Amino acid sequence: MMRQMSVWNSAGRRKVALAAVLSGLLGIGGCVGGDVPYGLPASDSQQTLAPQPAAPGPRLPATGEIVGSGATRVALLLPLSGEGNAARIAAELKNAAVLAMGDVGPEALELVIKDTSGTQEGAGAAAAQAVAEGSAAVLGPLFSANVRAATPALSSAGIPMIAFSSDRAAAAPGVYLNAFLPQGVVERTLRYATGQGVRSVVAILPNGPAGDIAEAEARRTLLSAGGDLTAVARYAYDNASVYEAVGSVADAVRAADAVFIPDGGTSPATIVSTMTESGIDLSQKKLLGTGQWTTANLGDPGLQGAWFADTDQGRVAGYRQRYQARFGAEPSLTSALAYDTVILVANIAKGAGGIPRNAIENPVGFSGYTGVFRFSRDGATERGYAVYEVRNGAAQIIDPAPTRFAGGS
Structure with a gap:
């Protein structure tokens, strides 16, 4: 007799909802964690990065929870007071960012965490606020509609965004998606x-x-x-x-x-x-x-x-263990994206004095707890995945995730 489908009323719809939501770091070759070298090619690449020195005079005050005291200000937009699972996921992303800031050190960045309430209006307002406060980059939002709402203010100001939506259509030049694109x-x-x-x-x-x-x-x-x-x-x-x-x-x-x-x-x-x-x-x-x-x-x-x-689950396990030891709960895989992204921008800021787009688009790519990944000029993400075979009731790797990208130098 065929398995009963009644459980799909919750599990099935939850999978569809997850697909809709989802609708280092550092140069490849580094290890994950707080001591990962930024991966620009060693040759003339440094010459292509125009450092962005901080403007003279006092810094404008920032609105939101502030983590770190670095010269480069970065805003993190999350649906902290959003409805449904949004607030729970946002809390995990925030915790992951805090964990990453502990690894890079407080002097690496000034991370300003802003609540979007999970709405398009909230995302647009938070993005405009980040521009006014002199943020060098924006991380998040999470939902594709919010990413689109935040884009105009950031694009007009030339500020890059690294969002967490897996809706490929939300990507654009300067709007990068650090996500698991289906x-x-x-x-x-x-x-x-x-x-x-x-x-x-x-x-x-x-x-x-x-x-x-x-x-x-x-x-x-x-x-x-x-x-x-x-x-x-x-x-x-x-x-x-x-x-x-x-x-x-x-x-x-x-x-x-x-x-x-x-x-x-x-x-x-x-x-x-x-x-x-x-x-x-x-x-x-x-x-x-x-x-x-x-x-x-x-x-x-x-x-x-x-x-x-x-994703290579063995690699992610190290992140899960550290998160649980710090916050007392098992994190989602999505939250690891926030960890990797904060490490990434912190290392770019150290090397470039700001967050220039050509550093984000480094063809060598980056390596973090979620594996190797790189951003294309149109904002999409290429990631390295492992291939598993189901054996004896468990998934076992039969083709490991790549450790570098073809075409990277």
């Missing part, structure tokens, strides 16, 4: 699979924006890697919808090399059981997923042998 995880999974001989893939995707993003990136990646997305089915979070989706691609699955199921929670096991109950032999098919599978029941027999890409 496109990157999909690409890593499918490029690894095609490198192992997978050519034809069927995708079974949830309705909504998360499914749209996964489908678009799957088509793009497979086309460039020599594979083919032979069929796509969509489902809602109920039994009838999943049965219908599986039935619509049953013949395509039988002819394909792999089935791509990017959703997490109960979705992978439920979809796989539906396929087997429908008479589809999956013994010669490779199951493919994403980092969302870390929320799935990897002990399910039907998921053994599957591949999916995700």
